Amino acid sequence: MAVADSNKRVRSTKHQPQRFIKKNRKPPQRAVAAAPLRQWPPKKNSKTSIVGACRYWMDGKCLHGDRCRNLHSWFRSSSGGGQTFSMSSKLEGHKKGITGIATDVSSSKIYTGDKDGIVRVWDVTGKCRKVVNIGREIGCMMMSSRNSLLFLGTVDAVKQWNTQRDVVELSLGGPIGQVYAIAMSHEEDMLFAGAQNGDITAWKLMATHNNISGIRKQFQQHSIMVGHTSVVTCIVAGSEYVFSGSMDHTIRKWSLTSLECVQTLRGHTGDVLSVLCWNEYLISCSMDKTIKVWGTTHDAGLVEEIYTRDEEDEGLALHGMFDEDGKPMLLCSCGDDSVRLYELPTFMERGRIFAKDQVRAIEAGRAGPYFFTGDWTGLVTVWKWNKENDDKDKALQQQH
Numbered sequence: 001m002a003v004a005d006s007n008k009r010v011r012s013t014k015h016q017p018q019r020f021i022k023k024n025r026k027p028p029q030r031a032v033a034a035a036p037l038r039q040w041p042p043k044k045n046s047k048t049s050i051v052g053a054c055r056y057w058m059d060g061k062c063l064h065g066d067r068c069r070n071l072h073s074w075f076r077s078s079s080g081g082g083q084t085f086s087m088s089s090k091l092e093g094h095k096k097g098i099t100g101i102a103t104d105v106s107s108s109k110i111y112t113g114d115k116d117g118i119v120r121v122w123d124v125t126g127k128c129r130k131v132v133n134i135g136r137e138i139g140c141m142m143m144s145s146r147n148s149l150l151f152l153g154t155v156d157a158v159k160q161w162n163t164q165r166d167v168v169e170l171s172l173g174g175p176i177g178q179v180y181a182i183a184m185s186h187e188e189d190m191l192f193a194g195a196q197n198g199d200i201t202a203w204k205l206m207a208t209h210n211n212i213s214g215i216r217k218q219f220q221q222h223s224i225m226v227g228h229t230s231v232v233t234c235i236v237a238g239s240e241y242v243f244s245g246s247m248d249h250t251i252r253k254w255s256l257t258s259l260e261c262v263q264t265l266r267g268h269t270g271d272v273l274s275v276l277c278w279n280e281y282l283i284s285c286s287m288d289k290t291i292k293v294w295g296t297t298h299d300a301g302l303v304e305e306i307y308t309r310d311e312e313d314e315g316l317a318l319h320g321m322f323d324e325d326g327k328p329m330l331l332c333s334c335g336d337d338s339v340r341l342y343e344l345p346t347f348m349e350r351g352r353i354f355a356k357d358q359v360r361a362i363e364a365g366r367a368g369p370y371f372f373t374g375d376w377t378g379l380v381t382v383w384k385w386n387k388e389n390d391d392k393d394k395a396l397q398q399q400h
């Protein structure tokens with residue numbers, strides 16, 4: 001039964017790839033770049049076998065109580081005795097799998113989208129303030145950082161959402177099939193969407209004339225980037241290049257100026273489901289149960305695989321962020337319904353989140369020490385990073 005169940009999940013992932021999201025709250029200078037390449041691969045003892053959460057307890061049916069050999073907890077967290085993070089709250093309301101989470105720093109609102117096309121808008125207290133039915137599956141969500149525009153990947157289009165009025169104000173056509181990946185250039189003047197047919201549509205922000213409001217800037221279709229032979233599942237834009245991952249097992253590197261494919265990165269033997277840039281490194285995860293780190297190792301500027309980490313389960317989604325102590329953390333959602341929290345560049349496991357079903361959406365908060373996970377049952381969980389010294393301070397206070 002357990003085997004059949006996991007097979008079903010693995011299959012369903014093939015048709016529901018997860019996009020990559022990366023938004024760092026803090027400047028990335030202190031991240032991986034400072035670490036020399038030889039720190040990959042990390043020490044062997046960084047991989048530990050971890051007791052998982054009790055499936056019976058999750059359903060409120062465990063009869064073993066304290067004697068249960070599995071964890072009766074939604075997470076496991078450690079940092080030298082203290083807790084790296086803890087659960088803050090649960091946002092309940094979605095009935096279908098969460099495909100996107102986005103936060104708006106100007107309004108402190110949290111947006112969540114699901115497979116059924118429902119967008120929910122939450123305030124900081126965790127109250128749902130608005131429910132909007134888009135009418136078609138949402139494949140991914142992305143918030144622009146400067147313009148406070150929210151983009152939703154749907155079928156044959158990207159919907160532009162106005163965060164002031166919380167309505168869809170524009171539909172950008174061009175993609176063919178479901179859009180699973182959206183990314184923006186650093187300048188936020190280029191928008192990219194990867195679709196089911198393997199193409200990436202690029203839009204450019206252009207001034208347009210409008211009878212009512214005069215001149216305003218809008219995204220205009222610029223070009224179609226053709227190359228992938230299967231569904232594009234993830235895109236990330238760096239300062240000079242755009243990287244895209246696909247179910248064709250490859251990652252493509254595109255020039256941001258010419259929008260032409262300049263390199264095809266081969267190495268994964270399964271669907272690539274997530275890519276993220278961390279300074280000069282590219283990190284990817286795949287259905288082949290590996291996380292790969294890529295870097296430019298020669299003068300020619302070619303990107304090469306520099307480290308492969310074997311996971312016990314399929315890698316579904318990656319997200320990079322900093323913990324409260326400023327340490328770079330990599331969150332990796334896996335096929336066993338868990339999210340692993342690794343400290344970079346050592347890949348030391350700092351904790352694990354357990355869910356009832358796969359986590360396809362991970363997002364860092366724009367304000368405060370929070371991050372979010374959304375699972376395939378429709379549950380969104382809010383997590384809080386703890387400061388390493390919090391526990392020590394408390395212990396000291398108790399002594400006095």
Ligand SMILES: [Zn+2]
Nearest residue numbers: 054057062068
């Ligand atoms: Zn139990």
